[in-house]
Amino acid sequence: MKTILIILCLFCFNNISICQDNIKESKEKKFQIAVMAGGSYKNILGKRYIEPTPMNLNDGFLLHQFDGFTKMPTYGFQFGFLITYEIFKHWHFTSGLLYSMRRDIYESKYDTVIKYHALLYNASNSYYNLINNVFKYDYSYNNIELPLMLQFKISKLSFYGGIHLSLMSFYKAKYNYLRYSFNNNYVPPSLFFLGPDFTSQKTIEYIKIPLVIYPTFQASYDLKVKKLTLSPFLGIDLGTKKSLYLQGGIIFSL
Amino acid sequence: MLYKRKNIIGLLIIIFSLSILGCKKSPLDYRIKFIGNYNFIVHNSSWFMGPPPLGGEKDTTFTNNGRVTLGSTDSTVLIYFFAGVSIEYPVEFTIYDDGTIESSSNFIGEFESVKKVRFNGGYEYLSGHDYYDVIGLKSK
Numbered sequence: 157m158k159t160i161l162i163i164l165c166l167f168c169f170n171n172i173s174i175c176q177d178n179i180k181e182s183k184e185k186k187f188q189i190a191v192m193a194g195g196s197y198k199n200i201l202g203k204r205y206i207e208p209t210p211m212n213l214n215d216g217f218l219l220h221q222f223d224g225f226t227k228m229p230t231y232g233f234q235f236g237f238l239i240t241y242e243i244f245k246h247w248h249f250t251s252g253l254l255y256s257m258r259r260d261i262y263e264s265k266y267d268t269v270i271k272y273h274a275l276l277y278n279a280s281n282s283y284y285n286l287i288n289n290v291f292k293y294d295y296s297y298n299n300i301e302l303p304l305m306l307q308f309k310i311s312k313l314s315f316y317g318g319i320h321l322s323l324m325s326f327y328k329a330k331y332n333y334l335r336y337s338f339n340n341n342y343v344p345p346s347l348f349f350l351g352p353d354f355t356s357q358k359t360i361e362y363i364k365i366p367l368v369i370y371p372t373f374q375a376s377y378d379l380k381v382k383k384l385t386l387s388p389f390l391g392i393d394l395g396t397k398k399s400l401y402l403q404g405g406i407i408f409s410l
Numbered sequence: 411m412l413y414k415r416k417n418i419i420g421l422l423i424i425i426f427s428l429s430i431l432g433c434k435k436s437p438l439d440y441r442i443k444f445i446g447n448y449n450f451i452v453h454n455s456s457w458f459m460g461p462p463p464l465g466g467e468k469d470t471t472f473t474n475n476g477r478v479t480l481g482s483t484d485s486t487v488l489i490y491f492f493a494g495v496s497i498e499y500p501v502e503f504t505i506y507d508d509g510t511i512e513s514s515s516n517f518i519g520e521f522e523s524v525k526k527v528r529f530n531g532g533y534e535y536l537s538g539h540d541y542y543d544v545i546g547l548k549s550k
Contacts, residue, residue: 216485290508331508362443362524
């Protein structure tokens with residue numbers, strides 16, 4: 157239903173622009189280059205707690221990885237340049253290249269997280285460490301993104317709709333654990349329980365080419381400051397795992 | 411002519427918006443970063459009932475060129491730390507997002523980074539046991 161409504165809106169916008177085009181030809185530049193910078197705030201809206209779901213034997217662990225966790229609000233930012241091409245009056249196509257920093261944090265309390273476990277034998281001190289109880293997942297994505305957006309412009313007001321395509325990502329995942337220790341002199345299952353005794357952290361870094369698509373909707377307003385055109389914008393990005401980014405920033409037209 | 415051109419563009423806009431709305435974001439396979447060729451350092455200790463060479467005690471360390479490949483399900487990997495001998499004998503591990511691994515055949519461990527894996531475990535038999543402590547470093 158939403159899809160149909162959006163298509164109808166696009167048809168209406170399209171027809172309005174066609175009518176206006178017949179009256180008056182555009183005198184604006186076909187190409188325009190702009191620099192943009194802004195910030196984002198994620199998970200400000202919607203339910204943050206992820207309800208545990210019933211588990212089946214055949215379920216992969218990914219299905220329940222974040223059961224009982226809370227999606228934490230995170231900040232991000234982006235900057236880069238945009239090239240706008242006027243397709244016809246009121247309608248522009250915008251692309252460019254952006255650096256975008258995005259973050260996902262899932263957090264839970266220690267005592268409620270028993271998701272999986274593995275005993276690691278530590279030869280140096282003859283203890284088993286129970287690698288278990290990841291109580292915080294912290295993912296950072298430093299993305300190179302290609303915006304592909306359509307811009308509808310009426311007077312000083314612009315509406316953008318399209319996607320940000322992540323071409324490459326420097327990915328960093330931090331896992332926070334609560335570790336338990338067991339004395340190795342006792343044979344399973346009668347392990348001598350010593351902990352929970354400490355927390356630890358593991359970081360995994362990786363460059364990946366994910367081709368993740370972030371649908372984007374933005375609105376901006378042109379302000380003339382002497383010869384400069386500044387366009388403050390507000391928008392939303394739809395991320396992975398049903399997350400919503402609120403965006404804001406400024407576009408400087410060169 | 412102009413009207414026709416604009417209709418085509420309008421159609422493109424609709425196709426474009428449909429493609430955006432129809433995009434299903436598939437999460438990247440988290441196992442991919444761990445896949446590759448590895449040099450394994452294997453510490454093997456075993457004891458079997460009976461006279462040598464089949465029986466007796468063994469305690470040895472050897473290195474081997476092996477590999478890590480995707481497993482039979484979407485949350486497993488196969489670790490060939492015996493690769494290079496006449497029979498390839500992989501161990502299938504369930505792998506979690508943080509690189510922790512465990513197998514049904516009593517092997518447990520973790521990928522400490524995307525270039526290093528460590529695990530241990532082994533087999534218990536009525537007539538003995540066969541234990542392994544393995545470190546694998548990804549080869550360039």
